[in-house]
Amino acid sequence: MEDLNKQLDFIIELDKLKAIYRQALLKSDNNRFENSAEHSWHISLTAQILHEYAVEKVNITRVMSMLLIHDIVEINAGDMFAFSDQKVLAEQEAKEAAAANRIFGLLPEKQFLNFKKLWFEFEKAETVDARFAKAIDRILPLLQNMRNEGGSWVKHGVKKSQVIKRNKYLEGLAPQLWLYVCEQIDLAVEKDWLINS
Amino acid sequence: MEDLNKQLDFIIELDKLKAIYRQALLKSDNNRFENSAEHSWHISLTAQILHEYAVEKVNITRVMSMLLIHDIVEINAGDMFAFSDQKVLAEQEAKEAAAANRIFGLLPEKQFLNFKKLWFEFEKAETVDARFAKAIDRILPLLQNMRNEGGSWVKHGVKKSQVIKRNKYLEGLAPQLWLYVCEQIDLAVEKDWLINS
Numbered sequence: 001m002e003d004l005n006k007q008l009d010f011i012i013e014l015d016k017l018k019a020i021y022r023q024a025l026l027k028s029d030n031n032r033f034e035n036s037a038e039h040s041w042h043i044s045l046t047a048q049i050l051h052e053y054a055v056e057k058v059n060i061t062r063v064m065s066m067l068l069i070h071d072i073v074e075i076n077a078g079d080m081f082a083f084s085d086q087k088v089l090a091e092q093e094a095k096e097a098a099a100a101n102r103i104f105g106l107l108p109e110k111q112f113l114n115f116k117k118l119w120f121e122f123e124k125a126e127t128v129d130a131r132f133a134k135a136i137d138r139i140l141p142l143l144q145n146m147r148n149e150g151g152s153w154v155k156h157g158v159k160k161s162q163v164i165k166r167n168k169y170l171e172g173l174a175p176q177l178w179l180y181v182c183e184q185i186d187l188a189v190e191k192d193w194l195i196n197s
Numbered sequence: 198m199e200d201l202n203k204q205l206d207f208i209i210e211l212d213k214l215k216a217i218y219r220q221a222l223l224k225s226d227n228n229r230f231e232n233s234a235e236h237s238w239h240i241s242l243t244a245q246i247l248h249e250y251a252v253e254k255v256n257i258t259r260v261m262s263m264l265l266i267h268d269i270v271e272i273n274a275g276d277m278f279a280f281s282d283q284k285v286l287a288e289q290e291a292k293e294a295a296a297a298n299r300i301f302g303l304l305p306e307k308q309f310l311n312f313k314k315l316w317f318e319f320e321k322a323e324t325v326d327a328r329f330a331k332a333i334d335r336i337l338p339l340l341q342n343m344r345n346e347g348g349s350w351v352k353h354g355v356k357k358s359q360v361i362k363r364n365k366y367l368e369g370l371a372p373q374l375w376l377y378v379c380e381q382i383d384l385a386v387e388k389d390w391l392i393n394s
């Protein structure tokens with residue numbers, strides 16, 4: 001039962017991600033902040049629906065697993081607004097690596113190593129699967145903000161150039177999605193939801 | 198772009214599942230009610246971690262997809278407490294079938310049919326994948342209640358026999374998990390978290 005007990009401890013630990021709130025606002029629930037658990041669900045499904053747009057071969061099972069686990073480190077490290085300054089983001093990276101060791105380390109050795117490897121692959125974003133996963137993680141806030149009068153962009157005075165940079169993973173990997181994103185960004189500038197610079 | 202627009206409408210529709218609250222209480226977030234989106238995330242990962250306990254061959258990719266979509270119908274039909282009476286549960290079934298047609302119907306034809314089929318497979322729980330997915334959906338509230346002094350069981354005066362019946366999918370399919378569940382149920386009775394009948 002030793003392995004099972006470790007696995008159950010990890011599963012219960014996961015409950016804590018439901019208490020980690022992001023900057024994204026949920027129009028569907030009185031504009032409350034979104035938490036990282038429900039966000040992870042949403043992007044896993046989004047990846048499944050949109051992976052036909054990738055022009056390189058994506059292993060959707062690996063992508064879904066990556067997206068399901070990618071935010072778990074926030075249980076220790078907290079969520080960091082995507083457009084925070086570079087120094088803050090660098091400190092966050094170190095915190096997240098330590099968190100990966102502690103939280104995935106609750107699992108039996110083999111699962112611990114698998115999840116840690118998958119999480120690092122996502123973070124580095126060098127493989128096709130990881131780049132696609134990152135791209136999906138980043139397109140969703142754009143979709144949400146576009147349906148919510150600019151949402152977190154307006155609240156934090158975000159610039160067009162920041163959103164373009166953040167969504168660049170799509171450019172070569174899923175050109176049709178990239179085109180859509182560029183059009184939406186222009187529309188957001190027109191509506192004063194993004195700063196034109 | 199027509200297919201993409203349909204897919205994006207579906208993806209935005211999913212936000213509404215974050216506003217559907219279940220009876221489960223989240224100890225990790227001041228005992229607020231859990232919503233169906235974060236629950237779906239949690240059980241998809243739980244399935245991935247525990248599928249080695251299944252004694253029949255489980256296709257974990259299909260199981261994860263099933264669990265990610267299984268509650269989407271609640272956007273229209275609402276969540277129904279597992280231990281509601283039979284008449285109420287039967288009415289819920291009809292509402293959910295209509296919801297599946299409307300919500301999955303937002304997608305292009307091929308994805309619509311795939312998701313609808315997968316959802317019906319989960320609901321019927323006849324295949325190994327669907328039985329395992331159901332079993333996982335049902336074990337998690339038990340784990341949560343056991344770490345939260347009985348949680349929703351205590352609040353609603355749930356009986357031991359109801360919880361045993363609900364977790365029966367595990368019996369043949371994952372005997373080690375079934376044994377664990379039976380022990381936990383006995384412990385819950387001992388602690389007066391479940392009614393002994």
